[in-house]
Amino acid sequence: MNPAPPARLLVVDDEPDLRTLYELTLLREGYEIDSAGSVADALEQLQARSYSAVITDMKLPDGSGLDVLRWLEQAGRPEKAIVITAFGSAENAVEALKAGAFDYLTKPVDLRQFRLVVGSALGRQPAARAPDPVAPPPRESSVSATALRLVGESHAIRAVRALVDKVGRSMAPVLVQGESGTGKELVARAIHDHGARAGQRFVAVNCGAIPENLLEAEFFGYRKGAFTGANEDREGFFQAADGGTLFLDEIGDLPLAMQSKLLRVIQERSVRPVGATAESPVNVRIVSATHKDLAAEVAAGRFRQDLFYRLNVIQIRVPPLRERLEDLGLISARLLARIAQDAGVSPTPRLTPAALQTLSRYAFPGNVRELENLLHRALALAGGEWIDADDLGLPDDLFDEGRSESQFGALETPVAAAPVAEGLSLPEQLPSDLARYLDEVERAILLRALEQHRFNRTAAAASLGLSLRQIRYRMARLAISAGDS
Numbered sequence: 001m002n003p004a005p006p007a008r009l010l011v012v013d014d015e016p017d018l019r020t021l022y023e024l025t026l027l028r029e030g031y032e033i034d035s036a037g038s039v040a041d042a043l044e045q046l047q048a049r050s051y052s053a054v055i056t057d058m059k060l061p062d063g064s065g066l067d068v069l070r071w072l073e074q075a076g077r078p079e080k081a082i083v084i085t086a087f088g089s090a091e092n093a094v095e096a097l098k099a100g101a102f103d104y105l106t107k108p109v110d111l112r113q114f115r116l117v118v119g120s121a122l123g124r125q126p127a128a129r130a131p132d133p134v135a136p137p138p139r140e141s142s143v144s145a146t147a148l149r150l151v152g153e154s155h156a157i158r159a160v161r162a163l164v165d166k167v168g169r170s171m172a173p174v175l176v177q178g179e180s181g182t183g184k185e186l187v188a189r190a191i192h193d194h195g196a197r198a199g200q201r202f203v204a205v206n207c208g209a210i211p212e213n214l215l216e217a218e219f220f221g222y223r224k225g226a227f228t229g230a231n232e233d234r235e236g237f238f239q240a241a242d243g244g245t246l247f248l249d250e251i252g253d254l255p256l257a258m259q260s261k262l263l264r265v266i267q268e269r270s271v272r273p274v275g276a277t278a279e280s281p282v283n284v285r286i287v288s289a290t291h292k293d294l295a296a297e298v299a300a301g302r303f304r305q306d307l308f309y310r311l312n313v314i315q316i317r318v319p320p321l322r323e324r325l326e327d328l329g330l331i332s333a334r335l336l337a338r339i340a341q342d343a344g345v346s347p348t349p350r351l352t353p354a355a356l357q358t359l360s361r362y363a364f365p366g367n368v369r370e371l372e373n374l375l376h377r378a379l380a381l382a383g384g385e386w387i388d389a390d391d392l393g394l395p396d397d398l399f400d401e402g403r404s405e406s407q408f409g410a411l412e413t414p415v416a417a418a419p420v421a422e423g424l425s426l427p428e429q430l431p432s433d434l435a436r437y438l439d440e441v442e443r444a445i446l447l448r449a450l451e452q453h454r455f456n457r458t459a460a461a462a463s464l465g466l467s468l469r470q471i472r473y474r475m476a477r478l479a480i481s482a483g484d485s
Protein backbone atom coordinates (compact mmCIF):
# COMPACT_ATOMS: atom_id res chain seq x y z
CA MET A 1 0.00 0.00 0.00
CA ASN A 2 1.38 3.43 -0.94
CA PRO A 3 1.63 5.90 1.92
CA ALA A 4 -0.60 9.02 1.58
CA PRO A 5 1.21 11.85 -0.28
CA PRO A 6 2.51 14.56 2.04
CA ALA A 7 0.22 17.55 2.61
CA ARG A 8 1.13 20.59 0.50
CA LEU A 9 1.03 24.00 2.13
CA LEU A 10 1.25 27.57 0.83
CA VAL A 11 3.17 30.07 2.97
CA VAL A 12 2.50 33.75 2.28
CA ASP A 13 4.86 36.35 3.77
CA ASP A 14 6.79 39.24 2.25
CA GLU A 15 9.80 38.92 4.56
CA PRO A 16 12.17 36.38 3.01
CA ASP A 17 13.78 35.47 6.37
CA LEU A 18 10.47 34.65 7.99
CA ARG A 19 9.33 32.71 4.93
CA THR A 20 12.48 30.62 5.14
CA LEU A 21 11.95 30.02 8.85
CA TYR A 22 8.36 28.83 8.31
CA GLU A 23 9.36 26.74 5.32
CA LEU A 24 12.17 25.00 7.17
CA THR A 25 9.97 24.30 10.18
CA LEU A 26 7.24 22.80 8.01
CA LEU A 27 9.60 20.84 5.76
CA ARG A 28 10.98 19.21 8.88
CA GLU A 29 7.43 18.11 9.72
CA GLY A 30 7.27 16.32 6.38
CA TYR A 31 5.06 18.76 4.46
CA GLU A 32 5.64 20.05 0.93
CA ILE A 33 5.81 23.81 0.74
CA ASP A 34 5.20 26.55 -1.82
CA SER A 35 5.63 30.17 -0.92
CA ALA A 36 4.40 33.57 -2.02
CA GLY A 37 5.46 37.11 -1.15
CA SER A 38 2.26 39.03 -1.91
CA VAL A 39 -1.52 38.68 -2.24
CA ALA A 40 -1.28 38.63 -6.05
CA ASP A 41 1.42 35.98 -5.97
CA ALA A 42 -0.63 33.88 -3.49
CA LEU A 43 -3.81 34.06 -5.58
CA GLU A 44 -1.91 33.08 -8.70
CA GLN A 45 -0.59 29.97 -7.00
CA LEU A 46 -3.99 29.15 -5.50
CA GLN A 47 -5.55 29.35 -8.96
CA ALA A 48 -2.96 26.98 -10.31
CA ARG A 49 -3.41 24.26 -7.68
CA SER A 50 -5.04 23.38 -4.41
CA TYR A 51 -3.38 23.08 -1.01
CA SER A 52 -4.15 21.45 2.30
CA ALA A 53 -3.66 24.75 4.12
CA VAL A 54 -2.58 28.34 3.58
CA ILE A 55 -0.50 30.16 6.17
CA THR A 56 -0.53 33.89 5.58
CA ASP A 57 0.87 36.97 7.20
CA MET A 58 -1.75 39.65 7.83
CA LYS A 59 0.30 42.55 6.47
CA LEU A 60 1.30 42.11 2.84
CA PRO A 61 2.72 44.69 0.41
CA ASP A 62 -0.32 44.71 -1.90
CA GLY A 63 -3.09 44.03 0.61
CA SER A 64 -3.77 41.90 3.65
CA GLY A 65 -4.14 38.28 4.66
CA LEU A 66 -7.87 39.00 4.83
CA ASP A 67 -7.87 39.41 1.02
CA VAL A 68 -6.53 35.87 0.70
CA LEU A 69 -9.16 34.63 3.19
CA ARG A 70 -11.99 36.36 1.34
CA TRP A 71 -10.83 34.94 -1.96
CA LEU A 72 -10.80 31.42 -0.49
CA GLU A 73 -14.27 31.93 0.99
CA GLN A 74 -15.75 33.32 -2.24
CA ALA A 75 -14.21 30.62 -4.37
CA GLY A 76 -15.60 28.00 -1.97
CA ARG A 77 -12.11 26.56 -1.55
CA PRO A 78 -11.48 23.88 1.06
CA GLU A 79 -8.03 25.12 2.18
CA LYS A 80 -7.74 25.78 5.90
CA ALA A 81 -6.25 29.22 6.51
CA ILE A 82 -3.96 30.24 9.36
CA VAL A 83 -3.26 33.93 9.78
CA ILE A 84 -0.22 35.46 11.44
CA THR A 85 -0.98 38.77 13.13
CA ALA A 86 1.18 41.41 14.74
CA PHE A 87 1.67 41.10 18.48
CA GLY A 88 -1.14 42.63 20.51
CA SER A 89 -3.53 43.22 17.60
CA ALA A 90 -6.47 41.29 18.97
CA GLU A 91 -8.79 43.07 16.51
CA ASN A 92 -6.96 41.55 13.56
CA ALA A 93 -7.09 38.07 15.02
CA VAL A 94 -10.82 38.35 15.68
CA GLU A 95 -11.41 39.78 12.21
CA ALA A 96 -9.48 36.92 10.64
CA LEU A 97 -11.48 34.30 12.54
CA LYS A 98 -14.71 35.99 11.54
CA ALA A 99 -13.55 35.95 7.92
CA GLY A 100 -13.23 32.18 8.14
CA ALA A 101 -9.62 31.60 9.26
CA PHE A 102 -9.13 28.26 10.95
CA ASP A 103 -6.83 29.79 13.54
CA TYR A 104 -4.33 32.59 14.07
CA LEU A 105 -0.86 32.98 15.50
CA THR A 106 0.75 36.12 16.87
CA LYS A 107 4.22 37.41 16.12
CA PRO A 108 6.86 36.57 17.13
CA VAL A 109 5.68 33.12 16.17
CA ASP A 110 6.42 30.41 18.69
CA LEU A 111 7.54 27.54 16.45
CA ARG A 112 6.22 24.85 18.76
CA GLN A 113 2.78 26.46 18.62
CA PHE A 114 3.17 26.96 14.88
CA ARG A 115 3.64 23.20 14.41
CA LEU A 116 0.70 22.42 16.70
CA VAL A 117 -1.69 24.79 14.93
CA VAL A 118 -0.71 23.61 11.46
CA GLY A 119 -1.04 20.00 12.64
CA SER A 120 -4.49 20.59 14.04
CA ALA A 121 -5.59 22.41 10.84
CA LEU A 122 -4.63 19.27 8.95
CA GLY A 123 -6.48 17.09 11.42
CA ARG A 124 -3.31 15.67 12.94
CA GLN A 125 -3.41 15.28 16.66
CA PRO A 126 -0.41 15.83 18.89
CA ALA A 127 1.39 12.64 19.95
CA ALA A 128 -0.86 10.44 22.04
CA ARG A 129 -0.84 11.34 25.70
CA ALA A 130 -0.56 8.75 28.40
CA PRO A 131 -3.95 8.43 30.06
CA ASP A 132 -3.99 10.15 33.40
CA PRO A 133 -5.67 7.99 35.99
CA VAL A 134 -6.77 10.94 38.05
CA ALA A 135 -7.82 13.33 35.29
CA PRO A 136 -11.18 14.89 36.11
CA PRO A 137 -13.78 12.93 34.19
CA PRO A 138 -15.72 14.87 31.59
CA ARG A 139 -19.34 15.37 32.61
CA GLU A 140 -20.97 12.22 31.44
CA SER A 141 -24.24 12.27 29.66
CA SER A 142 -26.66 9.41 29.36
CA VAL A 143 -27.97 10.94 26.15
CA SER A 144 -27.47 8.65 23.19
CA ALA A 145 -25.66 9.96 20.12
CA THR A 146 -28.79 10.08 17.98
CA ALA A 147 -30.64 12.02 20.65
CA LEU A 148 -27.91 14.62 20.68
CA ARG A 149 -29.19 16.17 17.51
CA LEU A 150 -30.73 19.60 17.64
CA VAL A 151 -34.28 18.83 16.64
CA GLY A 152 -36.57 21.40 15.02
CA GLU A 153 -37.52 22.84 11.67
CA SER A 154 -38.34 26.41 12.76
CA HIS A 155 -36.45 29.17 11.03
CA ALA A 156 -34.66 29.95 14.30
CA ILE A 157 -33.31 26.46 14.91
CA ARG A 158 -32.34 25.99 11.26
CA ALA A 159 -30.28 29.17 11.52
CA VAL A 160 -28.58 27.77 14.65
CA ARG A 161 -27.83 24.48 12.84
CA ALA A 162 -26.38 26.31 9.84
CA LEU A 163 -24.08 28.34 12.09
CA VAL A 164 -23.00 25.22 13.98
CA ASP A 165 -22.12 23.61 10.70
CA LYS A 166 -20.07 26.59 9.64
CA VAL A 167 -18.17 27.23 12.85
CA GLY A 168 -17.51 23.55 13.49
CA ARG A 169 -14.79 23.70 10.87
CA SER A 170 -12.70 26.45 12.49
CA MET A 171 -10.96 26.96 15.79
CA ALA A 172 -12.69 30.27 16.49
CA PRO A 173 -14.04 30.61 20.01
CA VAL A 174 -17.83 30.52 20.13
CA LEU A 175 -20.11 32.06 22.74
CA VAL A 176 -23.51 30.39 23.00
CA GLN A 177 -26.17 32.58 24.55
CA GLY A 178 -29.63 31.60 25.63
CA GLU A 179 -31.95 31.11 28.56
CA SER A 180 -31.53 28.17 30.87
CA GLY A 181 -32.58 24.86 29.33
CA THR A 182 -32.69 26.07 25.71
CA GLY A 183 -30.08 23.57 24.52
CA LYS A 184 -26.81 25.51 24.82
CA GLU A 185 -24.81 22.44 25.78
CA LEU A 186 -26.35 20.53 22.90
CA VAL A 187 -25.19 23.30 20.55
CA ALA A 188 -21.68 23.16 22.02
CA ARG A 189 -21.55 19.39 21.51
CA ALA A 190 -22.79 19.78 17.96
CA ILE A 191 -19.98 22.27 17.23
CA HIS A 192 -17.49 19.74 18.57
CA ASP A 193 -19.03 16.88 16.60
CA HIS A 194 -18.95 18.84 13.33
CA GLY A 195 -15.26 19.66 13.43
CA ALA A 196 -11.95 17.90 13.06
CA ARG A 197 -11.88 17.42 16.84
CA ALA A 198 -14.91 15.15 16.85
CA GLY A 199 -12.85 12.10 17.78
CA GLN A 200 -11.26 13.91 20.72
CA ARG A 201 -12.66 14.74 24.11
CA PHE A 202 -15.45 17.17 24.82
CA VAL A 203 -15.07 18.37 28.39
CA ALA A 204 -18.03 20.27 29.84
CA VAL A 205 -17.51 22.44 32.91
CA ASN A 206 -20.17 24.31 34.85
CA CYS A 207 -18.23 27.39 35.94
CA GLY A 208 -20.91 28.35 38.46
CA ALA A 209 -20.75 25.06 40.33
CA ILE A 210 -17.08 25.04 41.33
CA PRO A 211 -16.13 26.57 44.68
CA GLU A 212 -14.03 29.69 44.10
CA ASN A 213 -10.98 28.42 45.97
CA LEU A 214 -10.80 25.30 43.81
CA LEU A 215 -11.19 26.97 40.43
CA GLU A 216 -7.51 27.28 39.58
CA ALA A 217 -6.69 23.69 40.54
CA GLU A 218 -9.72 22.35 38.67
CA PHE A 219 -8.98 24.31 35.50
CA PHE A 220 -5.20 24.02 35.34
CA GLY A 221 -4.46 20.97 37.50
CA TYR A 222 -1.90 20.79 40.31
CA ARG A 223 1.34 19.17 41.37
CA LYS A 224 1.71 16.84 44.29
CA GLY A 225 2.33 18.86 47.44
CA ALA A 226 1.06 22.15 45.96
CA PHE A 227 -1.34 22.46 48.89
CA THR A 228 -2.65 20.35 51.74
CA GLY A 229 -4.48 17.40 50.30
CA ALA A 230 -2.65 17.48 46.95
CA ASN A 231 -1.35 13.95 47.36
CA GLU A 232 -0.59 13.36 43.73
CA ASP A 233 -0.27 15.24 40.43
CA ARG A 234 -3.59 15.92 38.84
CA GLU A 235 -4.57 17.30 35.44
CA GLY A 236 -7.08 20.09 35.08
CA PHE A 237 -9.88 20.63 32.59
CA PHE A 238 -7.52 22.20 30.06
CA GLN A 239 -5.20 19.20 29.99
CA ALA A 240 -8.18 16.81 29.92
CA ALA A 241 -9.56 18.61 26.86
CA ASP A 242 -6.19 18.82 25.05
CA GLY A 243 -6.74 18.24 21.34
CA GLY A 244 -10.50 18.55 21.86
CA THR A 245 -13.08 21.06 23.05
CA LEU A 246 -13.53 22.69 26.44
CA PHE A 247 -17.10 23.79 27.05
CA LEU A 248 -17.31 26.51 29.69
CA ASP A 249 -20.94 26.63 30.75
CA GLU A 250 -22.18 29.64 32.73
CA ILE A 251 -18.98 31.53 31.97
CA GLY A 252 -20.65 34.67 33.37
CA ASP A 253 -20.40 33.14 36.85
CA LEU A 254 -16.61 33.05 36.80
CA PRO A 255 -15.11 35.41 39.41
CA LEU A 256 -12.99 38.28 38.06
CA ALA A 257 -9.70 36.89 39.39
CA MET A 258 -10.26 33.64 37.54
CA GLN A 259 -11.28 35.50 34.40
CA SER A 260 -7.78 37.05 34.24
CA LYS A 261 -6.15 33.64 34.57
CA LEU A 262 -8.37 32.16 31.91
CA LEU A 263 -7.58 35.01 29.52
CA ARG A 264 -3.87 34.42 30.00
CA VAL A 265 -4.15 30.72 29.19
CA ILE A 266 -6.21 31.45 26.09
CA GLN A 267 -3.66 34.00 24.88
CA GLU A 268 -0.57 31.98 25.71
CA ARG A 269 -2.08 28.60 24.85
CA SER A 270 -0.20 27.05 27.71
CA VAL A 271 -1.07 26.25 31.31
CA ARG A 272 0.89 26.08 34.51
CA PRO A 273 -0.60 23.68 37.05
CA VAL A 274 -0.76 24.97 40.63
CA GLY A 275 2.63 24.27 42.25
CA ALA A 276 4.41 23.65 38.92
CA THR A 277 7.35 25.71 37.75
CA ALA A 278 6.92 25.24 34.02
CA GLU A 279 4.08 25.81 31.63
CA SER A 280 3.00 23.22 29.12
CA PRO A 281 1.27 23.88 25.81
CA VAL A 282 -2.40 23.05 25.38
CA ASN A 283 -4.38 22.87 22.19
CA VAL A 284 -7.99 23.41 23.19
CA ARG A 285 -10.97 24.85 21.41
CA ILE A 286 -13.10 26.96 23.71
CA VAL A 287 -16.86 27.09 23.45
CA SER A 288 -18.54 29.01 26.24
CA ALA A 289 -22.15 29.58 27.19
CA THR A 290 -24.14 31.90 29.36
CA HIS A 291 -27.74 32.80 30.09
CA LYS A 292 -26.59 36.31 31.04
CA ASP A 293 -26.20 39.37 28.88
CA LEU A 294 -22.40 39.36 28.97
CA ALA A 295 -22.09 42.78 27.33
CA ALA A 296 -24.16 44.18 30.21
CA GLU A 297 -21.94 42.29 32.67
CA VAL A 298 -18.92 43.97 31.05
CA ALA A 299 -20.61 47.37 31.37
CA ALA A 300 -21.33 46.64 35.04
CA GLY A 301 -17.67 45.75 35.66
CA ARG A 302 -18.43 42.12 36.48
CA PHE A 303 -16.88 40.63 33.37
CA ARG A 304 -13.54 41.50 31.80
CA GLN A 305 -13.94 43.21 28.48
CA ASP A 306 -10.80 41.65 26.98
CA LEU A 307 -11.96 38.15 27.89
CA PHE A 308 -15.43 38.86 26.50
CA TYR A 309 -13.79 39.99 23.29
CA ARG A 310 -11.76 36.78 23.08
CA LEU A 311 -14.66 34.43 23.79
CA ASN A 312 -17.25 36.23 21.72
CA VAL A 313 -15.61 35.90 18.29
CA ILE A 314 -18.65 34.06 17.02
CA GLN A 315 -21.94 34.26 18.82
CA ILE A 316 -24.78 31.80 18.59
CA ARG A 317 -28.06 32.71 20.21
CA VAL A 318 -30.28 29.78 21.08
CA PRO A 319 -33.84 31.12 21.11
CA PRO A 320 -36.21 30.32 23.97
CA LEU A 321 -38.72 27.57 23.26
CA ARG A 322 -41.63 30.02 23.27
CA GLU A 323 -40.09 31.70 20.18
CA ARG A 324 -40.16 28.44 18.24
CA LEU A 325 -43.36 26.79 19.38
CA GLU A 326 -43.75 25.28 15.93
CA ASP A 327 -40.98 22.86 16.95
CA LEU A 328 -42.90 21.58 19.97
CA GLY A 329 -44.28 18.54 18.13
CA LEU A 330 -40.90 17.39 16.80
CA ILE A 331 -38.96 18.07 19.98
CA SER A 332 -41.63 16.40 22.14
CA ALA A 333 -41.59 13.32 19.91
CA ARG A 334 -37.79 13.11 20.17
CA LEU A 335 -37.84 13.59 23.94
CA LEU A 336 -40.65 11.05 24.39
CA ALA A 337 -38.72 8.50 22.34
CA ARG A 338 -35.69 9.00 24.58
CA ILE A 339 -37.70 8.88 27.83
CA ALA A 340 -39.64 5.79 26.71
CA GLN A 341 -36.45 4.05 25.68
CA ASP A 342 -34.80 4.78 29.04
CA ALA A 343 -37.91 3.55 30.88
CA GLY A 344 -38.25 0.47 28.67
CA VAL A 345 -41.72 1.58 27.50
CA SER A 346 -42.81 0.42 24.05
CA PRO A 347 -44.36 1.64 21.83
CA THR A 348 -43.41 5.26 22.50
CA PRO A 349 -46.50 7.19 23.68
CA ARG A 350 -47.62 10.11 21.53
CA LEU A 351 -49.22 13.45 22.29
CA THR A 352 -52.87 13.88 21.34
CA PRO A 353 -53.59 17.03 19.26
CA ALA A 354 -55.27 18.53 22.34
CA ALA A 355 -52.15 17.91 24.44
CA LEU A 356 -49.97 19.55 21.81
CA GLN A 357 -52.28 22.52 21.68
CA THR A 358 -52.19 22.84 25.45
CA LEU A 359 -48.40 22.79 25.40
CA SER A 360 -48.26 25.46 22.74
CA ARG A 361 -50.16 27.82 25.06
CA TYR A 362 -47.53 27.53 27.76
CA ALA A 363 -44.54 29.89 28.00
CA PHE A 364 -41.93 27.35 29.15
CA PRO A 365 -39.75 29.53 31.37
CA GLY A 366 -37.50 26.49 31.81
CA ASN A 367 -37.44 25.84 28.04
CA VAL A 368 -36.65 22.40 26.59
CA ARG A 369 -35.46 21.05 29.92
CA GLU A 370 -38.81 21.93 31.48
CA LEU A 371 -40.61 20.29 28.56
CA GLU A 372 -38.51 17.19 29.13
CA ASN A 373 -39.42 17.05 32.85
CA LEU A 374 -43.05 17.62 32.07
CA LEU A 375 -43.13 14.82 29.50
CA HIS A 376 -41.35 12.51 31.92
CA ARG A 377 -44.15 12.97 34.41
CA ALA A 378 -46.89 12.88 31.75
CA LEU A 379 -45.63 9.58 30.40
CA ALA A 380 -45.85 8.07 33.87
CA LEU A 381 -49.32 9.48 34.41
CA ALA A 382 -50.74 8.54 31.03
CA GLY A 383 -49.77 4.89 31.24
CA GLY A 384 -51.01 4.21 27.70
CA GLU A 385 -50.19 4.92 24.09
CA TRP A 386 -51.51 8.47 24.11
CA ILE A 387 -50.70 11.43 26.32
CA ASP A 388 -53.67 13.74 26.65
CA ALA A 389 -53.92 17.35 27.84
CA ASP A 390 -54.95 16.23 31.36
CA ASP A 391 -51.83 14.10 31.73
CA LEU A 392 -49.60 17.15 31.32
CA GLY A 393 -50.50 18.48 34.75
CA LEU A 394 -50.56 22.10 33.63
CA PRO A 395 -53.17 24.04 35.65
CA ASP A 396 -55.74 25.84 33.46
CA ASP A 397 -55.20 29.22 35.07
CA LEU A 398 -51.65 29.32 33.72
CA PHE A 399 -52.92 29.99 30.27
CA ASP A 400 -53.20 33.60 29.47
CA GLU A 401 -52.15 33.97 25.89
CA GLY A 402 -51.74 37.70 26.05
CA ARG A 403 -49.43 37.74 29.04
CA SER A 404 -45.89 38.86 28.67
CA GLU A 405 -43.12 36.79 30.15
CA SER A 406 -43.01 37.48 33.85
CA GLN A 407 -39.78 38.45 35.47
CA PHE A 408 -40.51 35.72 37.96
CA GLY A 409 -41.25 33.17 35.32
CA ALA A 410 -40.67 30.19 37.54
CA LEU A 411 -43.47 31.24 39.86
CA GLU A 412 -45.73 30.13 37.10
CA THR A 413 -44.08 26.79 36.69
CA PRO A 414 -46.31 23.97 37.84
CA VAL A 415 -45.25 23.10 41.34
CA ALA A 416 -46.72 20.16 43.18
CA ALA A 417 -48.34 20.94 46.52
CA ALA A 418 -45.67 22.80 48.46
CA PRO A 419 -44.38 20.70 51.31
CA VAL A 420 -44.85 21.93 54.85
CA ALA A 421 -41.66 23.69 55.83
CA GLU A 422 -42.07 23.47 59.61
CA GLY A 423 -40.49 20.33 60.92
CA LEU A 424 -40.17 17.36 58.68
CA SER A 425 -43.46 16.15 57.40
CA LEU A 426 -43.54 13.35 54.90
CA PRO A 427 -46.22 13.21 52.20
CA GLU A 428 -48.98 10.69 52.82
CA GLN A 429 -48.31 8.99 49.57
CA LEU A 430 -44.67 8.36 48.84
CA PRO A 431 -43.47 10.02 45.63
CA SER A 432 -43.06 7.82 42.57
CA ASP A 433 -40.15 9.93 41.33
CA LEU A 434 -38.05 10.94 44.33
CA ALA A 435 -35.59 13.12 42.39
CA ARG A 436 -38.37 15.16 40.86
CA TYR A 437 -40.22 15.39 44.15
CA LEU A 438 -37.12 16.68 45.94
CA ASP A 439 -36.53 19.18 43.14
CA GLU A 440 -40.03 20.49 43.71
CA VAL A 441 -39.47 20.74 47.45
CA GLU A 442 -36.24 22.63 46.83
CA ARG A 443 -37.92 24.89 44.29
CA ALA A 444 -40.75 25.73 46.69
CA ILE A 445 -38.29 26.53 49.50
CA LEU A 446 -36.12 28.70 47.29
CA LEU A 447 -39.13 30.59 45.98
CA ARG A 448 -40.48 31.13 49.50
CA ALA A 449 -37.09 32.47 50.65
CA LEU A 450 -36.80 34.69 47.59
CA GLU A 451 -40.29 36.09 48.14
CA GLN A 452 -39.57 36.74 51.79
CA HIS A 453 -36.47 38.70 50.82
CA ARG A 454 -38.07 40.59 47.96
CA PHE A 455 -36.08 38.55 45.48
CA ASN A 456 -32.76 39.69 46.85
CA ARG A 457 -30.72 36.57 46.20
CA THR A 458 -27.93 37.42 48.62
CA ALA A 459 -30.37 37.78 51.51
CA ALA A 460 -32.41 34.74 50.49
CA ALA A 461 -29.24 32.67 50.25
CA ALA A 462 -28.04 33.80 53.67
CA SER A 463 -31.39 32.89 55.24
CA LEU A 464 -30.95 29.34 53.97
CA GLY A 465 -27.30 29.05 54.93
CA LEU A 466 -26.17 29.18 51.30
CA SER A 467 -23.64 31.37 49.53
CA LEU A 468 -24.70 33.58 46.63
CA ARG A 469 -22.94 31.23 44.21
CA GLN A 470 -24.76 28.25 45.66
CA ILE A 471 -28.20 29.80 45.42
CA ARG A 472 -27.47 31.01 41.89
CA TYR A 473 -26.47 27.53 40.85
CA ARG A 474 -29.56 25.98 42.43
CA MET A 475 -31.83 28.58 40.87
CA ALA A 476 -30.32 27.96 37.45
CA ARG A 477 -30.69 24.22 37.86
CA LEU A 478 -34.35 24.58 38.75
CA ALA A 479 -34.97 27.23 36.09
CA ILE A 480 -35.91 29.91 38.61
CA SER A 481 -35.26 33.38 37.29
CA ALA A 482 -35.63 36.29 39.63
CA GLY A 483 -34.00 39.28 38.00
CA ASP A 484 -30.55 40.43 38.92
CA SER A 485 -30.84 41.57 42.47
Ligand SMILES: Nc1ncnc2c1ncn2[C@@H]1O[C@H](COP(=O)(O)OP(=O)(O)OP(=O)(O)O)[C@@H](O)[C@H]1O
Pocket residue numbers: 143147148149150151152178179180181182183184185186187249291331334335368369372476477
Ligand atom coordinates in the same frame (compact mmCIF):
# COMPACT_ATOMS: atom_id res chain seq x y z
N1 LIG B 1 -33.61 21.09 19.90
C1 LIG B 1 -33.59 20.10 20.79
N2 LIG B 1 -33.93 18.85 20.43
C2 LIG B 1 -33.93 17.84 21.31
N3 LIG B 1 -33.56 17.96 22.60
C3 LIG B 1 -33.20 19.16 23.02
C4 LIG B 1 -33.18 20.30 22.14
N4 LIG B 1 -32.76 21.36 22.83
C5 LIG B 1 -32.53 20.93 24.08
N5 LIG B 1 -32.78 19.61 24.21
C6 LIG B 1 -32.66 18.80 25.45
O1 LIG B 1 -33.05 19.65 26.53
C7 LIG B 1 -32.23 19.44 27.66
C8 LIG B 1 -31.56 20.75 28.05
O2 LIG B 1 -30.58 21.10 27.07
P1 LIG B 1 -29.16 21.68 27.47
O3 LIG B 1 -28.62 21.05 28.70
O4 LIG B 1 -28.30 21.66 26.25
O5 LIG B 1 -29.60 23.19 27.82
P2 LIG B 1 -28.72 24.39 28.38
O6 LIG B 1 -29.19 25.62 27.70
O7 LIG B 1 -27.27 24.06 28.29
O8 LIG B 1 -29.17 24.44 29.90
P3 LIG B 1 -28.48 25.24 31.14
O9 LIG B 1 -28.49 26.69 30.79
O10 LIG B 1 -29.38 24.94 32.28
O11 LIG B 1 -27.10 24.68 31.28
C9 LIG B 1 -31.25 18.35 27.28
O12 LIG B 1 -31.75 17.11 27.71
C10 LIG B 1 -31.22 18.41 25.76
O13 LIG B 1 -30.88 17.15 25.21
